[in-house]
Amino acid sequence: MKKTDFNFNIEKFEQLFYNNLTEKDKRLFAGLEAMKIGYYGVNQISNKYKLNKHTVRKGQKELLSENLVPADRIRKKGGGRKKK
16 A cells, blocks of 8 residues: 555644644644744634634744743643632
């Protein structure tokens, strides 16, 4: 079987993958995809995944800063209601 024998819709699988990500992972994934596209990437990705453009840009900034929260945590430490 050759590599070209597979006929599948990659867009369908991208959407399936995207829908199973956490909120933070969605933002990072969208930022990465926009960076891969280039100049109009933010606009295209925000339309494709129905995200706000600011969310895509925030994902790009987080990736570029290389200062990500560890994978075992979803939120940064210290969030939430402060103790009295």
